[in-house]
Amino acid sequence: MHVYPSSEGIVVYFVDITQQKKIQQKISIDEQNLRAIINNTSDLIWSIDAKYDFISANSAFWERLDLKTGRRTTALRSDDFDRETLEEWTEYYRRSFQGEAFKLVRRDIVGDREVFEEISFNPILDKDLMVVGVSCFARDITKQYLYTQMIEEQNEQLKQISWIQSHELRMSVANILGLIPLFNKADLIDPDNIRVLSFIEQASMELDEVIRKINDY
Structure with missing residues (x-):
């Protein structure tokens, strides 16, 4: 009215x-x-402006900062983190302020727990397509990351076993097969048989050592 x-x-x-x-x-x-x-969400979501001040953030992000800094906060101080950490994050933000959108996996200690997080950095553009801020998204991928690491380690072990089987194991078997024809079956008391048996015994011990090495993986 x-x-x-x-x-x-x-x-x-x-x-x-x-x-x-x-x-x-x-x-x-x-x-x-x-x-x-x-x-x-338990994922961390936050954004900063060109002065590195927070524009917005979700509850999970502030809770993480509280845990990291030991105080209830909605803003950061220069003494909240060590110099190395500050330089690391400053470089991430700098890249995004230059227009780069990227992801990375970062290791962190949260409380007494080791975590791995996939963090996304994306430039915030104004109507003139100028970068005026950075939006960030961090997702806990600890289980997936450790599982992937385990698979990679197992694959590396399989490669080692494959190499041993194709080289050391084959060589030991070849040595034994090469010595067997030298054994004089027609004359079992042939003095050379003792020397051949000694070589076969040595080759068998080498084969046993190779098998032990494979079983240790």
């Missing part, structure tokens, strides 16, 4: 704002839903 003075008194205008109110309510509900989704 709008009221204006006139020569005859006042003029009152009534404007139907039902649709406008509905739109505002929908926007408010959407914002609440989005805020709930962001704050109900």
